[in-house]
Amino acid sequence: MEHSSLAGLIFRGVALTLIVLFFMFxxxxxxxxxxxxxxxxLRIPPRILFxxxxxxxxxxxxxxxxxxxGNLQITFMRNLFNSVVLSSAAVALALLLGVxxxxxxxxxxxxLGETIAFTLLSFRFAPPLxxxxxxxxxYQELGLNDTYFGIVWVYQLIALPLILWIVRxxxxxxxxxxEHAYRLAGHSWxxxxxxxxxxxxxxxxxxxxxxxxxxxWNNFVFALxxxxxxxxxxxxxxxxxxxxSGIQYGxxxxxxxxxxxxxxxxxLYAQRYLVEGLSLGAVKG
Amino acid sequence: xxxxxxxxxxxxxxxxxxxxxxxxxPYLLSLPAxxxxxxxxxxxxxxxxxxxxxxxxxxxYLRGFIGLDNYIDxxxxxxxxxxxxxxxxxxxxxxxxxxxxxxxxxxxxxRPTRFHNAVSIMLLLPLMTAPAIAALMWKLMTNPSFGILxxxxxxxxxxxxxxxxxxxxxxxxxxxxxxxxYTPFIMILLLAGLRSLPRQPFEAAALDGVPATFVFxxxxxxxxxxxxxxxxxxxxxxxxxxxxxxxxxxxxxxxxRLMVFQVQAYLEFxxxxxxxxxxxxxxxxxxxxxxxxxxxxxNWLRLRARAHGHA
Amino acid sequence: MARLDINSVSKAFxxxxxxxxxxxxxxxxxxxxxxxxxxxxxxxxxxxxxxxxEPDDGDIQxxxxxxxxxxxxxxxxxxxxxxxxxxxxxxxRDNIASGLRAKAGEVTARVxxxxxxLKIEHVLGHTPRELSNGQKQRTALARxxxxxxxxxxxxxxxxxxxxxxxxxxRLELPSLLRRGSAAVLYVTQDYREAMAIADRIAVxxxxxxxxxxxxxxxYAQPASVAVARLFGDPTINLAEVTPVAEHGALSVxxxxxxxxxxxxxxxxxxxxxxxxxxxxxxxxxxxxxxxAIPARILAVTPMxxxxxxxxxxxxxxxxxxxLPHDAPLGAADDAVFVRFAPDAAxxxxxxxxxxxxxxxxxxxx
Numbered sequence: 001m002e003h004s005s006l007a008g009l010i011f012r013g014v015a016l017t018l019i020v021l022f023f024m025f026x027x028x029x030x031x032x033x034x035x036x037x038x039x040x041x042l043r044i045p046p047r048i049l050f051x052x053x054x055x056x057x058x059x060x061x062x063x064x065x066x067x068x069x070g071n072l073q074i075t076f077m078r079n080l081f082n083s084v085v086l087s088s089a090a091v092a093l094a095l096l097l098g099v100x101x102x103x104x105x106x107x108x109x110x111x112l113g114e115t116i117a118f119t120l121l122s123f124r125f126a127p128p129l130x131x132x133x134x135x136x137x138x139y140q141e142l143g144l145n146d147t148y149f150g151i152v153w154v155y156q157l158i159a160l161p162l163i164l165w166i167v168r169x170x171x172x173x174x175x176x177x178x179e180h181a182y183r184l185a186g187h188s189w190x191x192x193x194x195x196x197x198x199x200x201x202x203x204x205x206x207x208x209x210x211x212x213x214x215x216x217w218n219n220f221v222f223a224l225x226x227x228x229x230x231x232x233x234x235x236x237x238x239x240x241x242x243x244x245s246g247i248q249y250g251x252x253x254x255x256x257x258x259x260x261x262x263x264x265x266x267x268l269y270a271q272r273y274l275v276e277g278l279s280l281g282a283v284k285g
Numbered sequence: 286x287x288x289x290x291x292x293x294x295x296x297x298x299x300x301x302x303x304x305x306x307x308x309x310x311p312y313l314l315s316l317p318a319x320x321x322x323x324x325x326x327x328x329x330x331x332x333x334x335x336x337x338x339x340x341x342x343x344x345x346y347l348r349g350f351i352g353l354d355n356y357i358d359x360x361x362x363x364x365x366x367x368x369x370x371x372x373x374x375x376x377x378x379x380x381x382x383x384x385x386x387x388x389x390x391x392x393x394x395x396r397p398t399r400f401h402n403a404v405s406i407m408l409l410l411p412l413m414t415a416p417a418i419a420a421l422m423w424k425l426m427t428n429p430s431f432g433i434l435x436x437x438x439x440x441x442x443x444x445x446x447x448x449x450x451x452x453x454x455x456x457x458x459x460x461x462x463x464x465x466x467y468t469p470f471i472m473i474l475l476l477a478g479l480r481s482l483p484r485q486p487f488e489a490a491a492l493d494g495v496p497a498t499f500v501f502x503x504x505x506x507x508x509x510x511x512x513x514x515x516x517x518x519x520x521x522x523x524x525x526x527x528x529x530x531x532x533x534x535x536x537x538x539x540x541x542r543l544m545v546f547q548v549q550a551y552l553e554f555x556x557x558x559x560x561x562x563x564x565x566x567x568x569x570x571x572x573x574x575x576x577x578x579x580x581x582x583x584n585w586l587r588l589r590a591r592a593h594g595h596a
Numbered sequence: 597m598a599r600l601d602i603n604s605v606s607k608a609f610x611x612x613x614x615x616x617x618x619x620x621x622x623x624x625x626x627x628x629x630x631x632x633x634x635x636x637x638x639x640x641x642x643x644x645x646x647x648x649x650e651p652d653d654g655d656i657q658x659x660x661x662x663x664x665x666x667x668x669x670x671x672x673x674x675x676x677x678x679x680x681x682x683x684x685x686x687x688x689r690d691n692i693a694s695g696l697r698a699k700a701g702e703v704t705a706r707v708x709x710x711x712x713x714l715k716i717e718h719v720l721g722h723t724p725r726e727l728s729n730g731q732k733q734r735t736a737l738a739r740x741x742x743x744x745x746x747x748x749x750x751x752x753x754x755x756x757x758x759x760x761x762x763x764x765x766r767l768e769l770p771s772l773l774r775r776g777s778a779a780v781l782y783v784t785q786d787y788r789e790a791m792a793i794a795d796r797i798a799v800x801x802x803x804x805x806x807x808x809x810x811x812x813x814x815y816a817q818p819a820s821v822a823v824a825r826l827f828g829d830p831t832i833n834l835a836e837v838t839p840v841a842e843h844g845a846l847s848v849x850x851x852x853x854x855x856x857x858x859x860x861x862x863x864x865x866x867x868x869x870x871x872x873x874x875x876x877x878x879x880x881x882x883x884x885x886x887x888a889i890p891a892r893i894l895a896v897t898p899m900x901x902x903x904x905x906x907x908x909x910x911x912x913x914x915x916x917x918x919l920p921h922d923a924p925l926g927a928a929d930d931a932v933f934v935r936f937a938p939d940a941a942x943x944x945x946x947x948x949x950x951x952x953x954x955x956x957x958x959x960x961x
Contacts, residue, residue: 012393016404019390023408023465029433030422042431097317104314113311116318118582123325125522125578129547130567133554134331135324156321164318169593177681180648183668184675185695185739189310199685218415220529221547235417239533242421249425256422260414267413271406275477278412278470282515282588283477 027260033253041249056254065248072244076255078230079237083259085148086223086233087216090155091209097156098163099205103197105164106171117168120161121280131157132225139226146228154222159212162280166211169281170204171197207273214263234259335564342558355565364541364549368566372545375456375531376524379463384517386464387471392505394472395479405476412469416462420533423462424449449535452542459543462530467523471516478512479505515588518581522574546570598659598672598746599623600645600779605654607640614640615651616803622747622779627770628808629782629794633826637803638783639678642749645781646675658746658779674745674778678752680736682724688735689720695743710738713772730761741776748778754789766792787827791815799823817942821870821949824942830875830904832942833915837871839943848941851911853889857938868946877940878917880905880932888933891915893926907934 033041035052059065065072105113123131135154136145144150174197182192198205220235227236238255267274276284339351359365390408394401411419426434427448438446449458482505490500506513528547531537537548544552546566553563600622607615614637622628630638644651647668655662663671674695682691689707696703711717714734724732733753740748750773754762770793773780784790790797791811798808799819807819818824824832837848839857846857848871884890891907894914898904898921905917905926917934926932943952 015389015393019393020404020407023411023469026419026422026426026465027410027414029426033425044431044436046431046433046436097321100314101318104311108311110311112319113315116315116322119322119326120318121582122575122578123329125574125581126329127526127547127550127567127570127574129528129550129554130332130564130571131325131328133550133560133563133567134328134335137560138328138331153324157325160318160321169589172593175679175681176648177677177679178683180646180668181675181677181681181736181739182683182694184646184671184673186669186697186743187694188667188669196683214413218413218418220415220417220533224532225551235415235529238418238421242424249428249431252421253425256418256425259418263413263415264410267409268406271409274409275473276592279474279515279519279588280585282585282592283474283512284481284592 030253030256033250034257036250036253038248038250041253053250056250057258059251060254060258065251072248074241074251075229076234076237076241076258079232079234079241080258082227082231082237083217083233083235083262086151086155086231087213089148089152090159090216091213093152094156094159094163094212095205095209098160098208099167099198099201100193102164102167103171103193106168107176117164120164123157124161124280128157128221129225132222136225145226146231148231151223151226151231154226155216155219158215158219158222162212162215162277163205163208166208166277166281167201167204170201174200203273207270207277210266210270211273211277214266217263332564332567335560336568338561340559340561340564342560351561355561356569358562359565359569364544365566367541368544368546368549371456371543372525372570375460375463375527375543375545376521378456378460379467379524379527380517380520382460382464383468383471383520384513386468387516388475388513390468390472391475391479394476397480405473408469408472411466412473414466416466416529417533419466420459420462420530423458423465424534427458450539452539455535455539455542459531459534462534463524463527466530467520471520474516474519475509475512478509482508511584511588511591514584515581518577518584522577522581525573525577526570598779599626600747600781601655601657601660602641602645603655603657605641605644605651605656607644607649607651607653613637613803615644618654618800618803618805620798620805620808622781624746624779625774625777626796627773627780627782627794629784629790629797630800631784631787631790631797631826632800634785636800638785638800639751641800642675642751642781642783645671645747646673646749647671672746673749674740674743674747675749676733676736676740676751676753678755680724680732680756682727682732682736682739684724686723687720688716688722688724688727688731691724691735692720692738692742695739706742707738710742713775714738729757733757733761733765737772741772744776745778748773748776748780750780750782752783752785754784754786762789769793787829791827799826801826817951818872819951821872821944824872824944828874828876830899830916830918832872832874833878835871835873835909835913835915836868836946838868851889851891851909851913853885853887855887855936855938855941857941857943869952870944870946870949872942872944873915873936873940875904875916875918876902877936878915878919879935879937880917880919880926881935882926882932884933885935888935891932891934893928893930893932895928896926907932909934 032050034056035054036050037053037055040047040050060074060076063074063077065074101116105117132154139145139150144153178200179192179196182196183189187195217233218235223231223233223236229240232240234255238252238259241255242252336355337350337352338348339354340348394405414422426432429435429447429450435446435448447454449455486504486508487500490504526547527545528551531543531545532548532551535543537544537552547570550563550566550570553559553566602618602620605615605618606613618641620628630641632638643649645656647663647666650664656664658672683694686694692710693703693707696706698706707720708717711720714737716731716734716738719727719731724735727735733756737753740750754765757765766789773782773793782790782793794811796808796810797814799806799814801822807814807823814823815827818827821834835850837850839846839848847854848857850871881888890910894906894908896903896905899918901921902918903921905919907915907917909915915934944950945952
């Protein structure tokens with residue numbers, strides 16, 4: 001099957017190089033940009049080698065941008081903080097709600113369970129605005145607009161189906177006899193759940209949690225509709241920042257780098273589980 | 286033991302007999318998930334109702350039930366047909382190109398060598414980048430004054446290539462970004478599929494000296510089909526609802542060049558405050574995705590059963 | 597200590613009824629084997645006792661108190677599972693100790709005692725993944741035994757261990773199981789295992805107990821053809837006969853040869869019967885006679901310590917004979933004559949398959 005002819009080898013080598021170049025170049029380029037000042041960025045032709053500067057990051061972190069036109073307040077660190085709070089809280093809540101439900105769906109065959117599981121699954125593929133737009137009107141009436149709680153609650157739409165379906169698969173893979181054995185050894189249902197089922201599904205729960213975090217972090221449209229400036233996460237904040245700062249390209253690049261670094265690191269850490277998570281548990285890597 | 290004795294023993298035991306085993310437990314455990322379901326279904330039904338109303342936020346006194354008028358209006362509305370056309374074009378282009386490219390890459394990385402694994406992990410990074418942020422990255426790279434890509438095409442003599450800000454190249458640009466973000470999705474699923482295929486048919490074919498093209502079209506592709514279908518439907522469903530990339534890149538512009546469903550519905554709601562029309566637009570989109578997702582879930586369940594060893 | 601009472605317990609799953617009015621009492625200190633073909637409902641019965649699901653009907657009592665509806669952890673039951681069901685994330689020691697609620701010192705002492713008894717002291721620190729099948733099985737047994745439960749359930753515990761270990765465990769198990777004077781219910785698909793381990797055997801066929809009795813009773817006087825066919829390897833030989841009573845004694849004709857059965861039947865059967873003769877009870881010789889069934893050897897197969905002959909009787913019926921290796925065997929295609937001792941014969945009603953009588957011997961294989 002594998003052609004080891006010279007032409008084949010060269011073809012494979014060239015193809016793989018082009019592929020890596022195409023997919024990695026934007027990340028590398030933006031990373032480099034984030035260490036350049038505007039003069040370096042605007043230089044034509046662009047240079048690969050340059051004197052790196054940390055000024056972009058300093059400006060973002062201090063929240064002060066000094067330009068010829070005057071001082072500009074940058075709230076980007078606030079967005080970063082919001083992303084951390086919103087994503088962590090959403091995942092924590094989703095795990096708290098989702099893991100017991102996933103267990104119920106895996107262990108007890110009951111119609112309501114299937115209905116819930118499939119409703120959540122099918123709404124995973126429904127247009128998010130369909131739910132979000134009416135929800136924004138309800139939120140205005142309930143006073144939930146632009147609150148952390150309100151956003152964390154809608155983030156459940158992202159995190160919960162993921163956790164339910166992945167963790168459910170892990171629970172289904174545990175032999176019920178193992179739990180029965182623990183019950184017969186004199187332990188309550190709750191003890192069997194917390195000391196047998198949950199630890200054994202641990203990798204799945206961790207994977208689902210990490211992936212939910214990534215997806216919550218990367219989400220854009222939910223916060224775009226439901227949050228105003230001081231509650232916005234980085235995805236929405238970065239876009240607003242582009243509009244506000246105009247031509248401060250170095251800072252934009254630095255903001256992008258700060259926005260994507262957490263998820264990329266998490267993804268690298270959890271890469272073993274990504275396939276499973278991305279397919280909602282249907283394909284094992 | 287006589288019947289009487291039996292009854293007595295039972296009667297004595299009755300008080301000590303613990304309560305019947307908890308049948309409510311599964312319901313208790315899934316209560317939170319049920320609440321989330323309600324939290325989805327209520328706005329969904331609300332949207333369905335809005336779509337049957339004349340409902341403009343700026344003209345609340347005109348609000349009223351108008352039946353299917355919002356939908357009927359679409360039939361004669363060029364903007365709607367434009368939205369439908371752009372959405373379908375965008376979806377078909379992205380899914381087909383990503384599928385071909387993703388399959389090709391998966392085949393290249395098929396053997397699980399350390400180098401191939403390293404490449405496949407690198408390719409995951411675009412997928413893990415927030416699509417809205419990815420659009421910003423490409424916006425920086427395609428900036429007409431300093432963007433590296435603008436510079437690169439100028440080396441080939443193409444000056445004044447305006448990428449997303451030119452109506453003739455806007456679609457190409459956003460499709461490119463979509464390909465950058467989502468090809469790895471197809472790749473990683475198909476790679477997992479390829480690597481899980483049984484070896485025997487391939488070994489037998491190799492022994493018999495079957496030509497590689499024949500092996501690919503008659504063995505590899507058919508065995509990979511469930512993975513291809515699941516991955517494509519996943520992408521199809523996401524792509525027809527694409528919002529983040531297009532909104533972050535051009536907000537539907539230039540003009541109405543990239544007015545896909547959700548961007549159009551968003552602007553309809555927030556810019557023109559026409560809630561009824563926005564909801565009707567989303568209901569049409571939902572109808573399309575619902576049909577697709579039913580097909581998807583069927584295939585997905587089959588793959589899932591395979592992964593969990595109880596087919 | 598407490599005895600286990602199962603009173604007309606029934607359970608249906610859709611159209612199948614794995615338990616259909618089951619009644620059985622297991623005394624404290626007694627080992628009862630529930631034996632039957634796969635799918636006969638053995639595991640379902642154990643699981644109802646263990647509380648994994650509840651009977652639709654009937655009652656289960658431990659020490660005179662109903663446990664139906666009680667949580668599994670409150671039933672005072674120890675169980676060893678066919679697939680061991682060890683906790684994969686715990687060491688063998690923690691697996692065994694999982695059921696003990698005692699002071700640390702006492703736990704250590706009891707784990708040490710039971711693991712010494714089961715010869716697994718040296719692997720207590722291992723996780724189940726690092727244990728051999730035999731060690732897993734012993735760990736699972738230790739876990740079931742350590743709490744001195746009132747009722748001990750063993751679900752085919754020797755199914756997944758190799759032949760040598762199964763043989764050893766068959767010898768060890770009875771004394772191990774009797775240690776705590778629990779009422780023991782032992783599920784198996786192997787009649788030899790049931791006979792080796794149990795005080796009594798309950799034969800379960802299609803959700804009903806076909807017979808409950810001591811191993812010797814069941815072997816010598818099976819309640820039905822179905823039971824007779826389950827006990828013995830090779831399976832019992834059957835022939836359709838119509839016994840004739842003359843001078844107070846019965847005789848049957850098989851393939852033209854008449855055998856006198858003696859007077860074991862209280863009532864002379866009326867009409868056609870199944871005659872059952874175990875393969876071990878056949879005698880093969882080359883001398884013809886009135887009582888000898890002419891037959892031809894079709895095949896000779898060595899099996900365990902015996903040789904099994906496939907015979908075709910003169911009337912075309914195929915019988916099996918199990919002979920010691922030192923007996924003159926003959927070879928395929930030889931013409932031989934088959935006899936059986938009168939006290940080896942069993943009679944079953946042709947229509948119902950139920951036991952009618954005969955077989956005076958009370959001796960197990």
